[in-house]
Every structure is written in structure tokens, then in C-alpha cells.
Amino acid sequence: xxxxxxxxKEIRRRIVAEIYSMDxxxxxxxxxxxxxSCSRMTMKRALDILVTEGLLFRRRGHGxxxxxxxxxxxxxxxxxxxxxxxxxxxxxxxTSKIIKFxxxxxxxxxxxxxxxxxxxxxxxxxxLRYVEGEPYVLEKxxxxxxxIGGINEAVLHGSIYNHISEGLKLSIAGxxxxxxxxxxxxxxxxxLGCQPDDPxxxxxxxxYLNTGVAFEYSFSRHRYDRFVFTTVNITKK
Amino acid sequence: xxxxxxxxKEIRRRIVAEIYSMDxxxxxxxxxxxxxSCSRMTMKRALDILVTEGLLFRRRGHGxxxxxxxxxxxxxxxxxxxxxxxxxxxxxxxTSKIIKFxxxxxxxxxxxxxxxxxxxxxxxxxxLRYVEGEPYVLEKxxxxxxxIGGINEAVLHGSIYNHISEGLKLSIAGxxxxxxxxxxxxxxxxxLGCQPDDPxxxxxxxxYLNTGVAFEYSFSRHRYDRFVFTTVNITKK
DNA sequence: CAGTGGTCTAGACCACAAT
DNA sequence: TTGTGGTCTAGACCACTGT
Numbered sequence: 001x002x003x004x005x006x007x008x009k010e011i012r013r014r015i016v017a018e019i020y021s022m023d024x025x026x027x028x029x030x031x032x033x034x035x036x037s038c039s040r041m042t043m044k045r046a047l048d049i050l051v052t053e054g055l056l057f058r059r060r061g062h063g064x065x066x067x068x069x070x071x072x073x074x075x076x077x078x079x080x081x082x083x084x085x086x087x088x089x090x091x092x093x094x095t096s097k098i099i100k101f102x103x104x105x106x107x108x109x110x111x112x113x114x115x116x117x118x119x120x121x122x123x124x125x126x127x128l129r130y131v132e133g134e135p136y137v138l139e140k141x142x143x144x145x146x147x148i149g150g151i152n153e154a155v156l157h158g159s160i161y162n163h164i165s166e167g168l169k170l171s172i173a174g175x176x177x178x179x180x181x182x183x184x185x186x187x188x189x190x191x192l193g194c195q196p197d198d199p200x201x202x203x204x205x206x207x208y209l210n211t212g213v214a215f216e217y218s219f220s221r222h223r224y225d226r227f228v229f230t231t232v233n234i235t236k237k
Numbered sequence: 238x239x240x241x242x243x244x245x246k247e248i249r250r251r252i253v254a255e256i257y258s259m260d261x262x263x264x265x266x267x268x269x270x271x272x273x274s275c276s277r278m279t280m281k282r283a284l285d286i287l288v289t290e291g292l293l294f295r296r297r298g299h300g301x302x303x304x305x306x307x308x309x310x311x312x313x314x315x316x317x318x319x320x321x322x323x324x325x326x327x328x329x330x331x332t333s334k335i336i337k338f339x340x341x342x343x344x345x346x347x348x349x350x351x352x353x354x355x356x357x358x359x360x361x362x363x364x365l366r367y368v369e370g371e372p373y374v375l376e377k378x379x380x381x382x383x384x385i386g387g388i389n390e391a392v393l394h395g396s397i398y399n400h401i402s403e404g405l406k407l408s409i410a411g412x413x414x415x416x417x418x419x420x421x422x423x424x425x426x427x428x429l430g431c432q433p434d435d436p437x438x439x440x441x442x443x444x445y446l447n448t449g450v451a452f453e454y455s456f457s458r459h460r461y462d463r464f465v466f467t468t469v470n471i472t473k474k
Numbered sequence: 475c476a477g478t479g480g481t482c483t484a485g486a487c488c489a490c491a492a493t
Numbered sequence: 494t495t496g497t498g499g500t501c502t503a504g505a506c507c508a509c510t511g512t
Contacts, residue, residue: 057449059478069350115305180464182418197434199419228416230413233414235409239481276485296498297490301498
């Protein structure tokens with residue numbers, strides 16, 4: 001772990017442990033950089049992480065302060081990483097039922113989103129994910145076979161993301177997501193147990209490796225009463 | 238505008254204009270920093286912006302590449318700023334109907350989200366926003382009077398965000414948002430013209446000034462067929 | 475004025491990948 | 494070995510705030 005990550009981790013700990021007063025600025029950047037034996041640039045970078053997480057804010061000429069209401073959401077912000085459901089809901093029991101598992105040629109739409117040719121086969125997967133035994137989300141996933149490979153039932157019952165990072169040693173760079181509300185279709189009613197007038201929260205996602213290649217195009221359909229999408233957006237400057 | 242912002246703007250222009258080949262890395266950081274007469278750190282910072290926007294990705298030992306599929310979403314990424322609907326849908330005609338405009342003592346819930354006391358009055362506003370004459374979103378907004386002040390019907394028919402930044406000279410630092418699907422209530426049916434089984438996409442938001450103070454707690458209820466929430470999440474490192 | 479954060483520099487060294 | 498991006502430094506100067 002890098003110096004700036006270590007420092008930001010320590011400052012985060014102090015904030016959560018309320019070691020710094022909420023009504024005073026935290027020590028200034030020069031003082032902190034002396035304490036941590038680093039340059040001011042490195043200190044700034046460490047604090048930037050916490051600003052992005054919504055835990056701190058800065059005022060030129062004043063100092064750096066703790067966002068009081070940011071503490072409530074501290075658990076949300078930290079998981080700004082690239083984890084699948086299995087890793088996100090750590091401590092909860094996540095199980096999966098495989099509804100579809102095929103290798104097919106992609107539709108034009110899927111091929112376009114994955115930036116591949118329509119003669120490049122993809123996995124077509126539908127999984128129902130349970131959290132603590134309750135139906136939670138219906139995931140429809142398309143992944144190019146030549147990029148991801150090695151998917152089998154064992155993987156599908158566990159975490160595809162762990163397979164990608166630990167099995168295939170690939171690393172995930174990020175996502176483009178679209179979130180919308182929809183009416184339930186037949187699959188939703190059957191597997192999520194929706195009533196005909198229960199809305200669905202759908203997350204459409206294209207996921208990228210750090211090679212810039214799209215490796216997943218998916219639709220996650222959530223029961224409206226069991227899922228909220230949370231996001232933090234703080235200007236660093 | 239700062240040097241790194243100017244540079245990132247120019248590189249963005251070149252990417253969108255396809256001046257750089259999509260299959261080759263763009264010039265390396267040292268070359269670019271010579272071209273722009275800046276240090277490598279500043280160049281890196283300029284490129285960081287585009288990486289965060291999902292337009293570029295980097296590979297240590299390889300170079301910096303254009304995300305092909307990122308271009309499709311280029312219009313979305315740039316608006317990662319703190320704008321209201323009026324500024325977001327620039328070029329489209331946004332109008333508003335004022336449904337409620339009161340000053341009240343906040344409920345416990347609202348007071349807690351705004352981190353104020355329940356005897357601190359807030360504006361309670363409900364607006365129906367039209368885009369090109371069509372009902373688009375129903376916004377329920379709570380703002381502390383002592384922070385925002387000066388709201389009147391003229392402001393409500395225009396942009397509250399412009400009032401805050403230009404009128405009050407305050408600057409907006411960021412948001413915490415929760416996005417969920419809900420069933421429509423009576424207001425949604427009346428004003429958005431929803432059918433009883435039309436879902437609603439609700440965005441719950443706490444907005445912060447750069448002083449760290451929460452100034453807005455709001456619920457934006459969107460017709461499911463006219464709104465998609467888009468987000469980009471790319472690891473910089 | 476002094477004290478804060480914001481920007482920028484010139485250069486060092488490290489980590490990783492291709493040759 | 495070379496070339497790429499990643500981290501870190503020590504210091505300069507600027508912008509904003511309150512005294």
C-alpha cells in the first residue's frame with residue numbers, strides 16, 4: 001500500500017473514532033505532513049481521498065473540516081471499489097441460482113456495447129442472487145468468451161468478479177452505469193416474486209478491464225423494496 | 238481556468254475530434270508535458286480528469302489509450318459538475334409550475350438530514366418541472382431559510398441553483414444521492430400523469446456547499462419512461 | 475499582515491512490460 | 494535495457510480569509 005493510502009486510512013480512522021473535534025478544522029496540511037514525514041503534495045493527495053469520499057471538505061484560507069453528516073454514510077463511501085455483490089455484502093450470505101448459462105453469438109446491441117464483432121461468442125448468463133435466502137436481484141450478464149473464459153457452474157455459484165481478479169488475474173478498471181425504473185416482466189415476477197405493479201430498479205452496466213476492454217454488459221434487476229443505489233459526488237478542488 | 242483544466246480541455250477536444258488514433262496510445266506524458274510547456278505532474282493531473290470521465294485509461298509500462306466506447310458517453314461525463322436541471326438540459330426549454338411554496342419548521346427527518354435544529358425554519362417547495370412542455374420531474378425540496386434565503390416565485394420559475402451560485406455567491410461542493418424505484422402516489426399521478434402501475438424513479442439528495450453545510454434535502458420523482466440516471470466510475474490509479 | 479489551501483515545477487526513484 | 498506510467502519530494506508562488 002502506498003504512502004498516501006496509508007495516511008488517508010489513518011486519518012479516516014481518526015475521523016471515525018472522533019479523535020478530531022467536529023467543530024474545529026483538522027490540523028493544517030503543513031503540520032500533518034510533518035507528523036507523517038511526507039511532502040505537502042502527498043498529504044494533499046491523502047486528504048483528497050477523504051474529500052472524494054465526502055468525509056472532509058476544504059476551504060481556502062480557513063482549513064480542512066469534517067463533514068458531520070458524512071459520517072453516517074461512511075460505510076457506503078469506502079466501497080467505491082470494483083467489487084461484485086458477493087464482496088459488497090460481506091458478512092451476509094449470498095447464494096445464486098443459475099437460470100440460464102449459454103454460449104451464443106451476441107445480438108448487435110450486445111456486440112456494440114462490448115465493442116466486439118457479432119461472430120465473437122459471448123456467455124449469456126442469468127442468475128438469481130439471494131441474500132440471506134431472500135431473492136435480491138436478477139442478473140442478466142453478457143461476457144465475451146475470449147476475454148473472460150473458464151466460467152463454469154462452480155464460478156457462477158460463487159463470485160464471477162473473484163474469478164476474474166483471482167482466477168484470471170485480470171483487473172477491473174471501472175463501469176458505466178445507467179439506472180432506471182421499469183415495470184416487471186415475467187422473469188421478475190417468477191424469480192423475484194414481484195407483483196404486477198411492483199416496480200423494478202434496473203442497473204445497466206458496461207464494465208471495463210484496466211486494459212480498456214469492455215468485459216461485461218449486464219442488466220441487474222432489483223426488487224424496489226430491497227435495493228437503493230447510493231452515490232457520492234464531491235468536488236475536490 | 239487553471240493550466241491543468243485548459244490542457245485537459247484541449248486533449249478532450251482532440252479525442253472527440255479523433256485527432257489521436259484510437260488504436261495507438263496517445264503521446265506519452267513526457268512528450269505531452271513538453272508540448273504544453275508544463276511539468277509532468279501537471280500533465281498527469283490533466284489526464285487524470287479524462288481518466289475519471291472514462292475517456293482515457295492508462296497501463297503502466299504501455300501508455301495511455303482512448304476508451305473507444307467512452308466516446309459514446311462523452312456528453313454525459315462532462316457534466317460531472319454541480320448543476321441543476323436548468324443548466325443540465327441546456328438547449329432544451331425547462332419550465333416550472335409551483336405546487337407548494339411554504340416556510341415551515343422541519344420534520345425531525347428533514348432537520349436531521351440538513352444537520353439543523355427543528356426550530357430552524359426551512360423552505361418547503363414542490364415544483365413540477367417541464368422539459369419542452371412535457372412533465373418531466375416532480376421535485377420536493379427542503380432548504381434552510383437562514384442559509385439560502387431570498388427565494389421567491391421568480392427564482393422558482395427559473396433555476397434555484399443559479400440563484401445560489403450567482404445571486405447568493407455560494408458555491409456547491411457536492412451531493413449524497415440515493416436512487417430507488419417506487420410506486421406512484423397521488424401527486425405523481427396528478428402532475429406527472431402516471432398510470433397507477435407506472436413506476437417512479439426517485440432520487441433522494443442531500444446537497445452541500447463548499448462550507449460543508451448541507452443546504453438542500455430533496456426528492457426528485459421522475460417518470461420511468463423519461464429519465465435514466467447515468468454514472469461513470471473509473472479507477473484512476 | 476499571517477495562515478490557510480490551490481497550483482505548479484524539476485527532478486528523483488520505483489513498478490511494470492516489451493524487446 | 495528502454496520506455497512507459499506511479500509515487501514522492503522540497504520548494505515556489507498564488508488566492509482567499511480573517512485580524
